[in-house]
Amino acid sequence: DAGVIQSPRHEVTEMGQEVTLRCKPISGHDYLFWYRQTMMRGLELLIYFNNNVPIDDSGMPEDRFSAKMPNASFSTLKIQPSEPRDSAVYFCASSSSGVRLTQPQHFGDGTRLSIL
Amino acid sequence: DQQVKQNSPSLSVQEGRISILNCDYTNSMFDYFLWYKKYPAEGPTFLISISSIKDKNEDGRFTVFLNKSAKHLSLHIVPSQPGDSAVYFCAAENQGGKLIFGQGTELSVKP
Numbered sequence: 709d710a711g712v713i714q715s716p717r718h719e720v721t722e723m724g725q726e727v728t729l730r731c732k733p734i735s736g737h738d739y740l741f742w743y744r745q746t747m748m749r750g751l752e753l754l755i756y757f758n759n760n761v762p763i764d765d766s767g768m769p770e771d772r773f774s775a776k777m778p779n780a781s782f783s784t785l786k787i788q789p790s791e792p793r794d795s796a797v798y799f800c801a802s803s804s805s806g807v808r809l810t811q812p813q814h815f816g817d818g819t820r821l822s823i824l
Numbered sequence: 825d826q827q828v829k830q831n832s833p834s835l836s837v838q839e840g841r842i843s844i845l846n847c848d849y850t851n852s853m854f855d856y857f858l859w860y861k862k863y864p865a866e867g868p869t870f871l872i873s874i875s876s877i878k879d880k881n882e883d884g885r886f887t888v889f890l891n892k893s894a895k896h897l898s899l900h901i902v903p904s905q906p907g908d909s910a911v912y913f914c915a916a917e918n919q920g921g922k923l924i925f926g927q928g929t930e931l932s933v934k935p
Contacts, residue, residue, distance in 0.1 A: 741923075750926070750927040750928065751868070752925070756922070799867050801867070814870070815860075815867030817865065
């Protein structure tokens with residue numbers, strides 16, 4: 709079974725450029741989550757969607773960050789303009805609803821982003 | 825404000841012995857807890873969970889204990905194996921369905 713697929717795996721770009729991270733959740737999962745992992749803050753939730761609708765974006769750090777989910781099989785996280793402090797590993801995760809609001813989440817392998 | 829804390833950044837254990845990873849939380853409204861395991865260059869993978877109505881959940885070599893009065897949970901791995909070497913994250917689910925993760929503990933199991 710295909711897991712959560714993220715692309716690219718690595719991204720190196722210069723400050724000020726637009727960065728787009730992509731995620732394909734597991735088929736049939738109706739929740740999608742974007743996380744960021746840094747040394748300082750650990751693994752923190754940025755935003756999550758249910759049935760393609762953003763539910764909670766309170767973790768999005770600034771207006772420079774935006775996320776969309778145009779359909780059940782695709783989501784993007786954009787940073788425009790990017791800054792060196794955005795350097796981190798970004799994870800996408802998906803889960804299916806069940807007895808709990810969310811079942812255990814399945815994570816992609818992440819995108820390692822470096823902003824020079 | 826760190827609502828979920830893993831105070832030990834690293835732990836080293838001999839193969840065959842028990843590994844105990846600890847996690848503390850501050851919010852008494854958390855009612856569901858999970859442990860995730862992460863290898864380098866991979867995403868976290870779900871390991872085991874426990875509801876606040878229980879104090880213990882066991883799955884093979886992995887057991888999670890929950891002490892609600894102390895707001896403390898622990899993950900026991902016995903016997904530990906070299907393949908268990910990874911970073912372990914404790915997470916708590918709040919009533920909005922969001923996971924709050926601890927900083928992680930890096931476990932090293934020596935042969």
